[in-house]
Amino acid sequence: MDHRSQGRTGSRPGRRHRPAPRPRARRRPRGGQARGSADDLPGRLCGGACGRRPRSRRRGDPQGRRARGPLGRRGPARQQAGRGVTGHAAPGPGRRAPEAGPPRRFSAQTGYAPAGADDGDPELDEALALVNEASARAGSGPDPSPGGRVPDPAHQPSPATDTGRAQAGPTQPGQGPHAKKHHHPHAVTWPEARTRAARAGRRTPRRETGKVALDAALGQILATPLTALTDLPSFDTSAMDGWAVAGPGPWDVRAEAILAGHARPRPLADGEAVRIATGARVPQEATAVLRSEHGTTDDKGGLHPQREVVHGQDIRPRGQECRSGDQLLPAGSLVTPAVLGLAAAAGYDELEVLVRPRAEVLILGDELLTEGLPQEGLIRDALGPMLPPWLRSLGAEVIAARRLGDDAKALLKAVKESPADLVVTTGGTASGPVDHVHPTLRALGAELLVDGVQVRPGHPMLLARLPGDRHLVGLPGNPLAAVSGLLTLAEPLLRRLSGHPAVEPYHAATRDEIHGHPHDTRLVPVVLRGDEAVPLHYNGPAMLRGIAASDGLAVVPPGGAKPGQELEILDLPWALSPLTPEGCFT
Numbered sequence: 001m002d003h004r005s006q007g008r009t010g011s012r013p014g015r016r017h018r019p020a021p022r023p024r025a026r027r028r029p030r031g032g033q034a035r036g037s038a039d040d041l042p043g044r045l046c047g048g049a050c051g052r053r054p055r056s057r058r059r060g061d062p063q064g065r066r067a068r069g070p071l072g073r074r075g076p077a078r079q080q081a082g083r084g085v086t087g088h089a090a091p092g093p094g095r096r097a098p099e100a101g102p103p104r105r106f107s108a109q110t111g112y113a114p115a116g117a118d119d120g121d122p123e124l125d126e127a128l129a130l131v132n133e134a135s136a137r138a139g140s141g142p143d144p145s146p147g148g149r150v151p152d153p154a155h156q157p158s159p160a161t162d163t164g165r166a167q168a169g170p171t172q173p174g175q176g177p178h179a180k181k182h183h184h185p186h187a188v189t190w191p192e193a194r195t196r197a198a199r200a201g202r203r204t205p206r207r208e209t210g211k212v213a214l215d216a217a218l219g220q221i222l223a224t225p226l227t228a229l230t231d232l233p234s235f236d237t238s239a240m241d242g243w244a245v246a247g248p249g250p251w252d253v254r255a256e257a258i259l260a261g262h263a264r265p266r267p268l269a270d271g272e273a274v275r276i277a278t279g280a281r282v283p284q285e286a287t288a289v290l291r292s293e294h295g296t297t298d299d300k301g302g303l304h305p306q307r308e309v310v311h312g313q314d315i316r317p318r319g320q321e322c323r324s325g326d327q328l329l330p331a332g333s334l335v336t337p338a339v340l341g342l343a344a345a346a347g348y349d350e351l352e353v354l355v356r357p358r359a360e361v362l363i364l365g366d367e368l369l370t371e372g373l374p375q376e377g378l379i380r381d382a383l384g385p386m387l388p389p390w391l392r393s394l395g396a397e398v399i400a401a402r403r404l405g406d407d408a409k410a411l412l413k414a415v416k417e418s419p420a421d422l423v424v425t426t427g428g429t430a431s432g433p434v435d436h437v438h439p440t441l442r443a444l445g446a447e448l449l450v451d452g453v454q455v456r457p458g459h460p461m462l463l464a465r466l467p468g469d470r471h472l473v474g475l476p477g478n479p480l481a482a483v484s485g486l487l488t489l490a491e492p493l494l495r496r497l498s499g500h501p502a503v504e505p506y507h508a509a510t511r512d513e514i515h516g517h518p519h520d521t522r523l524v525p526v527v528l529r530g531d532e533a534v535p536l537h538y539n540g541p542a543m544l545r546g547i548a549a550s551d552g553l554a555v556v557p558p559g560g561a562k563p564g565q566e567l568e569i570l571d572l573p574w575a576l577s578p579l580t581p582e583g584c585f586t
């Protein structure tokens with residue numbers, strides 16, 4: 001019997017099967033941003049550059065999800081039994097957190113649900129406590145404030161930008177007594193900034209492609225379809241350990257055995273059987289494989305079936321999975337560990353991938369130390385360690401990260417001569433005496449595509465097109481403002497440049513009220529708890545404490561958000577996949 005013909009007429013899962021849509025959890029996809037349906041984007045796996053859609057998997061499994069997130073790594077909970085999020089001592093109005101500088105104003109617009117409203121996950125509670133109040137160390141008692149709310153450092157009015165905001169309460173864009181002009185007259189809205197960044201990436205000429213060895217291809221994007229170089233399986237294969245049999249039993253068993261890796265065995269004669277291992281070549285004329293547990297042998301070498309033998313059973317016919325030349329995956333697919341396995345099985349030693357966009361990071365600021373404790377007005381550089389792996393997780397190859405101080409000439413030379421597709425600067429975006437980014441761009445004749453964004457933190461961020469089809473993203477120096485710039489401008493740009501599919505936005509309801517900026521979008525670190533987003537404090541522009549404990553950033557529209565309001569969530573690239581020293585595999 002020819003099992004090939006059986007294989008050919010059977011189903012071809014690689015071609016016909018379309019995965020069932022995943023259940024959606026609190027998400028309102030906006031068709032405009034996704035590049036295709038879930039079905040035709042096999043690369044959607046990761047929260048980073050690849051644009052996976054992870055949250056639907058979380059429904060019903062919040063524990064599993066958190067176990068892999070930052071909260072899950074926090075070790076044994078110190079939470080006392082029965083204490084909820086707000087069970088931790090939290091400063092009430094006028095009370096002062098120990099390292100918080102001047103006394104903070106109590107914000108009634110943010111904070112946490114009353115004690116008891118929480119369902120008491122100790123790990124989450126511990127992490128929330130760590131990033132939501134600092135008064136436990138100050139020895140304050142239980143929170144006497146209404147609703148157990150704690151002050152939010154981000155809501156302290158900054159002299160330059162936020163005067164009066166804390167008292168103003170949620171305000172509609174452009175309304176209310178505290179409405180004021182922007183410092184950046186050209187600032188665009190947050191969605192517009194993202195659109196412009198994506199468009200800039202789209203307009204850049206198509207990326208080069210290159211062949212890379214399989215073990216170097218992880219996280220890259222296939223430049224050409226993955227086409228089978230062989231039939232799979234490439235020969236009729238036994239699916240079980242047992243006997244290959246020809247015709248109806250009982251059978252005479254041959255003396256030899258056929259193991260996986262053996263050369264082509266002799267054909268079977270009708271009434272003959274031969275011992276065979278899983279993965280071994282099935283001899284010609286075999287009609288079935290009888291599992292070892294379904295047959296008995298007598299002392300004359302006869303084999304007797306213990307149950308009915310169905311024609312073709314436990315034989316994987318050649319070409320069952322694919323025929324040589326079948327398209328296994330389209331161009332544009334993300335190379336995941338599973339894709340590496342499939343490519344190897346299908347005969348590949350190397351893959352044709354899109355060359356990653358090259359990024360160079362230029363860290364500005366004379367005040368930065370690279371080691372030791374902050375001292376005498378100098379501070380540690382928080383962005384040098386943070387940006388290169390983050391950019392890698394967004395699909396870039398980081399070719400260099402350099403500290404330039406506040407040297408305008410050095411900056412001009414570095415930007416002019418950088419071979420990178422994307423230059424990322426940090427600091428120097430505002431209008432201080434040593435803020436050299438704008439003058440540098442002017443000197444280079446760069447085109448400012450985004451010059452300020454109506455978003456907090458990070459509003460002075462910018463995006464420019466440099467001569468030679470290169471781009472520059474200017475991140476503000478404040479570390480959380482830099483993250484905001486990274487996700488607002490660098491992420492959409494790199495996604496386009498690297499060929500990763502656009503992220504399909506998803507939404508989660510905020511558990512708590514979030515104070516809004518009167519005119520600007522706010523990006524607020526949140527942890528995801530089931531289908532809810534729990535906003536974290538320590539979300540001020542200069543703080544990384546909130547984001548370091550978070551799963552993502554909630555996009556809070558101007559005016560703020562009420563409890564239960566659905567907010568777009570920007571995933572952090574590592575939210576679902578463990579990190580390696582090289583970063584998330586995208």
Ligand SMILES: Nc1nc2c(c(=O)[nH]1)N[C@H]1C(S)=C(S)[C@@H](COP(=O)(O)OP(=O)(O)OC[C@H]3O[C@@H](n4cnc5c(N)ncnc54)[C@H](O)[C@@H]3O)O[C@H]1N2
Pocket residue numbers: 160161183363364365367368379380381382383384426427428429430431432435457458459460475476477478479481541
């Ligand atoms: N007159 C105005 N002043 C400022 C405005 C404004 O609108 N008008 N905006 C403020 C905002 S908001 C931000 S954000 C910053 C942006 O400033 P720059 O991008 O020019 O950044 P720097 O002044 O160089 O630094 C700001 C801040 O961040 C610290 N920093 C810088 N680099 C690092 C680093 N690698 N690691 C850790 N911390 C860093 C730096 O020491 C400053 O404290 O401008 C405001 N001013």
Ligand code: MOO
Pocket residue numbers: 455456457458459460476478480481541542
């Ligand atoms: O407050 Mo500034 O918005 O960019 O950090």
